[in-house]
Amino acid sequence: MVRIIMHGCNGKMGQVITGLVADDPNAQIVAGIDIADNRDNGYPVFTDIKKCDVAADVIVDFAAAVAVDALLDYSVEKQIPVVLCTTGLSDEQLAKVKECSAKVAILKSANMSLGINTLMKLLKDAANVFAPAGYDIEIVEKHHNQKVDAPSGTAIALADSINEARGGEYEYVYDRSQVRKKRDKKELGISAVRGGTIVGEHEVIFAGIDEVIEFKHTAYSKSVFAKGAVEAAKFLAGKPAGMYDMADVIG
Numbered sequence: 001m002v003r004i005i006m007h008g009c010n011g012k013m014g015q016v017i018t019g020l021v022a023d024d025p026n027a028q029i030v031a032g033i034d035i036a037d038n039r040d041n042g043y044p045v046f047t048d049i050k051k052c053d054v055a056a057d058v059i060v061d062f063a064a065a066v067a068v069d070a071l072l073d074y075s076v077e078k079q080i081p082v083v084l085c086t087t088g089l090s091d092e093q094l095a096k097v098k099e100c101s102a103k104v105a106i107l108k109s110a111n112m113s114l115g116i117n118t119l120m121k122l123l124k125d126a127a128n129v130f131a132p133a134g135y136d137i138e139i140v141e142k143h144h145n146q147k148v149d150a151p152s153g154t155a156i157a158l159a160d161s162i163n164e165a166r167g168g169e170y171e172y173v174y175d176r177s178q179v180r181k182k183r184d185k186k187e188l189g190i191s192a193v194r195g196g197t198i199v200g201e202h203e204v205i206f207a208g209i210d211e212v213i214e215f216k217h218t219a220y221s222k223s224v225f226a227k228g229a230v231e232a233a234k235f236l237a238g239k240p241a242g243m244y245d246m247a248d249v250i251g
């Protein structure tokens with residue numbers, strides 16, 4: 001039985017995971033952390049992470065970037081591995097994640113779905129065919145109107161995947177409104193759309209002369225992320241310090 005602390009337990013993802021784990025004989029949420037204490041989850045909820053004294057094997061995090069520093073300090077101090085799913089982290093926070101991973105196991109992934117993690121692998125091959133042939137690369141993501149960060153963590157991760165395969169040759173461009181010049185070949189444009197209840201859509205476009213190749217992933221419910229997060233939690237419990245990602249879980 002894997003004992004989970006759910007960080008951000010009263011948010012949208014926290015609630016989906018609470019429902020999923022309730023039906024899982026091999027996992028249990030033993031405590032939740034959330035500044036909003038407005039639900040009866042059937043486990044204790046702490047509004048201040050420092051006050052959480054419940055023994056656990058792993059923390060699953062879907063909260064807010066502002067909460068990540070205290071979360072990392074807690075996981076290092078208590079030596080509890082953390083599945084870090086919150087997006088929109090600053091460069092300083094990303095450096096702190098790396099530093100803390102020398103002391104505790106951290107699995108960081110901007111998207112827990114099997115589809116996106118497979119797409120990341122496929123994009124490396126696609127980029128190595130289309131980039132040398134001069135195709136322009138653009139990413140468009142769409143999310144619900146409650147999302148605070150833009151572009152999505154997934155859009156950045158997809159771009160990073162392409163850029164890694166191409167030796168870092170691309171510069172990301174988020175806004176073309178302030179310049180009057182043609183697109184450079186080494187630009188990778190990333191655009192964000194926000195509206196309604198869109199769960200999450202990501203399109204990667206390779207545009208060449210007279211042909212366009214598009215890779216598209218659509219999440220139809222938050223369950224795809226929740227399932228991946230619970231799988232990741234089971235994988236990470238008991239692992240030694242280090243940086244892990246969903247590729248380690250999926251294999």
Ligand SMILES: NC(=O)C1=CN([C@@H]2O[C@H](COP(=O)(O)OP(=O)(O)OC[C@H]3O[C@@H](n4cnc5c(N)ncnc54)[C@H](O)[C@@H]3O)[C@@H](O)[C@H]2O)C=CC1
Nearest residue numbers: 008010011012013034035062063067085086087110111112
């Ligand atoms: N990696 C992935 O697959 C996915 C990542 N996400 C990311 O997860 C995060 C949360 O997403 P949602 O559940 O949709 O957001 P949400 O806003 O519905 O839930 C966030 C929860 O965190 C709580 N919270 C905020 N500040 C806090 C603090 N300082 N300490 C403790 N709790 C705090 C809020 O009260 C809220 O209940 C976002 O960054 C989102 O981008 C969302 C879906 C999938």
Ligand SMILES: O=C(O)C1=N[C@H](C(=O)O)C[C@H](O)C1
Nearest residue numbers: 087110111147152153154200
């Ligand atoms: O906020 C969301 O909802 C999501 N956030 C993640 C991101 O920023 O990439 C993952 C998913 O697309 C849903």
